[in-house]
Amino acid sequence: MSAKKHVAVLMGGLSSERPVSFMSGEPCARALEAEGYKVTRVDVGRDLAEVLAWLKPDVAFNALHGRFGEDGIVQGILEMMRIPYTHSGVLASALAMQKDRAKAVMKAAGVNVAEGVTISRFEAAKRHVLPPPYVVKPVSEGSSVGVIIVKEDRTHPPQELARPDWPYGESVLVERYIPGRELTCAVMDNKALGVIDIQPAAGIFYDFDAKYAHGGSIHVLPAKILPNIYHLVQKLALTAHQALGCSGVSRMDFRYDDTPNGTGEVICLEVNTQPGMTETSLVPELAAHAGIGFGELVRWMVEDATCDR
Secondary structure, eight states: OOOGOOEEEEOSSSSSTTTHHHHHHHHHHHHHHTTTTTEEEEOTTHHHHHHHHHOOOOOEEEEEEEOTSSSSSSHHHHHTTTOBBOOOHHHHHHHHHSHHHHHHHHTTTOOOOOOEEEEEHHHHSSSSSSSSSSSETTTTTTTTTEEEEOOOTOOOOOOOGGGGTSSSSSEEEEOOOSSSSEEEEEEEEEEOOOEEEEESSSSOOOSSHHHTTTTSSSEESSSOOOHHHHHHHHHHHHHHHHTTTOOEEEEEEEEESTTTTTOOOOEEEEESSSOSSTTTHHHHHHHHHHHHOHHHHHHHHHOOOBSSO
């Protein structure tokens, strides 16, 4: 029976999102145990292949976030070992993690993305690459790690980009700031779920604290937007998921400019191939709205797991 499968829940890892990965992995591990699976929690290090060779799991549940877990590297190890795994495969994971490359693919598929340039962090610290307001983000980090919003009244570019201890890579993506609402939509089993309007409890930006702190944000589900905009977000989410070749569950983040005298545009900011699965995360909430409980969600992920994704 499928409920007797041995599932290795991969969490922790080597990226800046290590704490978030534990916050995702532990609830998933508990839920899988409650569903009847044999579960082993694996704090992923550079000896992952050796650990998995010893454990011999039937499935790897990938609850890693960020580099070395969400970027195709762990997926490649699992492919080589022929261990079925959850979420997206090698190519889709690597592509989605490289935000500038992912944007090019999405744009070619008809998904609107924010105009921007990829440049050296030192160059971005010297001058305003775009007219403020604009956003600076690491090319390959998640959870809003390292994101800087340069407001209209800021005379100097962000000097922190030139710090010797800047930990987020040598290149940054500089994008036009899109005012308005923060919307998100998930895709599961090649079908778009609902749309959430995320309203940060403090400030204008859905940053790390707004994502993971209790009370950090208000989630309006279903989003109170016009039906045509709601359906457009769902359509664009599915298009982005398919264009990047994603599998299993993914989540797409958008900005919708409904400000007075705004453009009315819906812009896809990025695709998350391994969305958070914490108590405050969006995918479990979207699944619940579709009538899929947390246990059923993680069970579906395990039963959907394959190689060659």
